[in-house]
Amino acid sequence: MRLTRQTNYAIRILMYLATNPGRLSKLGDVARSYAAPEPFMFKILQPLVGSGLVETVRGRNGGIRLGRPAATITLREVVVLMEENFAMAECFDGGTTDCPLVFHCELNAALRQALEAFLSTLGRFSIADLVENRPFLSETLGIPMATEHAALS
Template sequence: MRLTTRTDLAMRVLMFCATRRGRLHRSIDIALACNVSVNHLMQVVPVLHRLGYVVATRGRSGGVELAARPEALRVGEVFRHFEAQLPFNECFSEGGNTCPLTPCCRMRPALAAAVEAFYAALDEVSLADLVADNSGLESLFAQNAADPVPKVCARAQATPGRSAGPRVR
């Protein structure tokens, strides 16, 4: 089984916000700390917001913060929201199943049971379990968030004809 990038990014955002509760975080700061592009992050944050995992406020003074206590958030639930819309295998697809073995296949029920066991195991894990007393995770986030200005911004500032600030005469 392989997780989608969106699920991975969703968990990174949630873990980042859980380690820094009680304040808003800019997308660029989360992207730097989690080593992802802002563009990819901006595809996941609105989904997390719509599902109620984070509060996302747009604008200059906006940002992202965790919407609930980490103890209340179950990893299995997050995975189901991000992974469940994709069928595990072709035979699990309602409209796109062309497998001729489906009517007599005994693999499909075994796979269904395995997938459910996977989610059930993740239901036992809360976001708090992932971040509580995890000084290594906090250090990694702090180290990466403290990086200098992102390369994208640095390039924009170095572009000829652009001003980095007010002109001094």
């Protein structure tokens, strides 16, 4: 199974925000960190905000931040939110097919088990797990560390 670009960047947005805890981030800064167009990132941000994973603060000094602690946001939750379709074959879950075995084939059962194993594994990892090396991520993404941020204020 291959995740879409949108899912990949949704996870990256959440990682950025988790690397910058307790502070607001500008979407433009997030987009620049990943060399991604800001309109593309804005499109990805919408379902994250709608689901409460990210919250926005309006105004001149506004921005975005995690809507929940990073440790409570699982990769499974993000993938299920962002992916439109988990059909692994054209006949998955009764999809359109001309295969005569569609209603008596064990392939669908095997694919369902594989998908559940995949999602179950993702459920064991949180966004916090992905940002354990916060100093490296901060440096790589250009996010000032908390002490630097306080000195800049």
